[in-house]
Amino acid sequence: MAERVGIYVCHCGSNIAGIVDVEAVAKWAGAHLRDVVVAKDYKFMCSSLGQAMVEEDIKNENLTRVVVAACSPHLHEKTFRRACQNAGLNPYLFQMVNLREHCSWVHTDRAAATEKAKGLVSAATERVKLQKPLEPMFVDVTPATLVVGGGIAGLQAAIELADAGYPVYLVEREPSIGGHMAQFDKTFPTLDCSACILTPKMSDAGQHENITLLTYSELEEVSGSVGNFTVKIRKKARYVDYDKCTGCGICQEKCPRKVVDHDFEAGLGYRKAIYTPFPQAVPRIPVIDTANCTYFTRGKCQVCSKVCPTEAIDYEQQDEVIEVNVGNIVIATGWKLFNCESIPQYGYKRLANVFTNMEFERLCNAAGPTNGKIVMRDGKTEPESVAIIHCVGSRDAKFNPYCSGVCCMAALKFGHLVLEKTKAKVYSFYIDMRTPMKDYEEFYQRLLEEGMTFVRGKVAEVTDAARLPSEQGKLILQYEDTLLGKQKRLPVDMVVLMGAIEPQVDAKELGLRCGISCSMAGWYTERHPKLDPVATMTDGVFVAGACQGPKDIPASVAQGAAAAARIQAMITKGKVMIEPIVASIDEEVCSGCRICNNLCPYNAIEYDEEKGVSRIITALCKGCGTCVAACPANAITGAHFSNDQVFAEIEGALWDAMYGGNGQDQGEPAPEPEAAPA
């Protein structure tokens, strides 16, 4: 019996209809494509009226197949599958054509785009006729969640999930949770103390009965899929027994080896070779920095071991890899600072009194290396003038084209702190002031009143080459004041570079491990930039905080909470639907060669020794098709992507070549092809 196909072509307002002659496509499909019973165009197919139209036609015209030519299936495949289901048609007997992203948005020639649209509709029509009804599968959701990254975004997600009663594994690469926020002194625009609002959350996470804290640990491997991931985590050797150590701190006090702290203190302060990054660290268990420890480098010392009252020091400790099962994963790995040395004309590391924003945070911090005194590199002289340069590595075609978003506000905060703590004059060199969030513009106004000087223009160079006696011994900024249209010079004592916020160096690698992708700049790609900002294209993997793009604290917290809410919904539901688009192996044909076993990227193929055949574990299979293509015996079939479906689709796409350029039902010879546009 012939199938009865319904075709619906969407205008999408003018998004599609602006370039594709939508009515002509629908009319042509109705007239020329075999087995088409209904062919319509409609302004907005995704509207409830559009959906109702499909549902009614299925019932009234006894449609057995449906094709909707509209936008990306990412947006509305679910919508129309549901419409089919509502009308009693198996949702997998529906096919979506992406006329918007794949056609109208990428073409400018109306005639050619319309011809292409016909090809796409024809391809879907030929394919849909061979599609088979499929039933979705449901798997249980493991209630535990893995949170990667113990900065403010990860902490928020972990605490919300734990408070809801679900177990959380919180993995953090550094010896303590807290992230960058632990390094800051004040937060903008409220100027409340960063530590005061962060440390309660840290100790919450540290003491929570539902949170397993895995600090100094890294995510090594992820397998499985939504609801049921198996995760391998490497706990790096701390050389301190986690259970015996009480965090008394005597080892740190007595350790004779002082090391410049390039991590927490941004190179301005010191730590010991056995250390916790800062006094409020969670956990308070120290780690030994083996690259600097005298015992590890020279085989002598062991002072820490001698002074430890609980014999917690263990020089023989090894890395440990643990395996946990989780239903969902939150990636909240944060950001790293732009390397300010990449802009040599700003003099960082060449000119002593050029500081980065992270260094300046530590200078301002009451718990920092100078106890919060803003002083020059000599550690004692207070500057009489400070220049803050914005957009160092941001909004710069040579480095990062994007705006780092938070630096303007951080620069204002720095300005306020300098004015509050010193008698220095403060200058801000900005391209554009960006203060868009709640109370931010008001903070800018406040600094204008407090007397910070704002200069609009990018600094060309920071130099110590004085031209005038007044410039001697100073750092001189050469800049263009773009409001005056003049080249000018300004001698100052101290320069602060507002370095860009960049993705972590290993962001891509971690993304690959979790099956999520990065943007050109290296930020994790969310499922939808507006409507689905914390989910990713991989079900069960969520992103939160600055790893998804530069973000301030409130936005990071909001994303952490959003990811937790999404996950809670899945855990509460208990089951998650899995697409039935999976591979299957015909055991009669399988020769047991096992070629497919190692090719499967999801470890979804097992080998049955007894029968000598391979078998697909459907719960793990993602339907990628690798095994289907590789099987030398053609024993594997991909549901929804069988050979005959794919070939029919190709033949449909080539309708003009296959059927003489005039549709399938016409027996007439093909007309002369029109001259190709030049």
Added chain:
Amino acid sequence: MKYAYYPGCSLECNAAAYDHSVRAVAEMLHIELVEIDDWNCCGATEYFSQDELTACAVVARNLALVDDKTDQLVAPCAACYLNLKKTDQLMTDHPGMGAKVNEALAAGGLHYNAGRVQVRHMLDVICDDIGEEAVRDKVVQPLAGLRVAPYYGCQVVRPISNDDSPEYPMKMDRLFQWLGAEVVDYPVKAHCCGGHMTQISEPQAFELIRRLLQSAEDYDADLILCMCPMCQLNLDGFQSRVNGFFGTSFSIPIVYFTQMLGVAFGIDGKKLGIGKELVAVKPVLDAKLQAVASA
């Protein structure tokens, strides 16, 4: 390795020391320089500011004359280097212009396929093709104790980058570290020397020159290394005039980087053109290098 060599006009007269030292150093490093037969002037900065097409045709003639035994062309003069490189790039980016240039070249029976010749600066050849190890191997007179200020000027690093930072280049700094010199972190290393401004407005030009000399003096540099005949002429030839104009007393020798490379290689000063500069470098070398030798 074989390279076509384009000395350019300056190197035939006022910058003869550059030419001599380039050839001497090249010989030492087994860089085979084959001078282009019947080369012509690159037009300096003037041609390009008058008529780009004519300027390109004039320059392209030199590119067309590079024989097919090599695709590498070395030009030590910064202006020649830039003009040759710019012409090749313009002809590559704008095939229409390339065709017109070739029409002009055809009158002389020549043709140039854009992109065939890679235009190189001597500094890049030494640092990138020869490399640290081979350079260090040749050093017989380390420059230890000698404080040098590496001056890059504009045209080699800008506007077409030679893969060094256009704002704060470091290649010459590294080369002289290999030779054992104390390399001054010369903050004005990529600032302008004034070019032909001395012929247009002396006060403007002298101020630009003064800044370069002042910074070298502030950093206690024994000499300034340069890689462009124009820079050398401005800093050396106008040094006494600058002193007269500002009442300063600069006495800083300005030498080509290849001259000092030759000194480190133990090549005789005469072969390197040492002594052709107006502010004599020999007393400085005698004082500093011998002091080290006897120390």
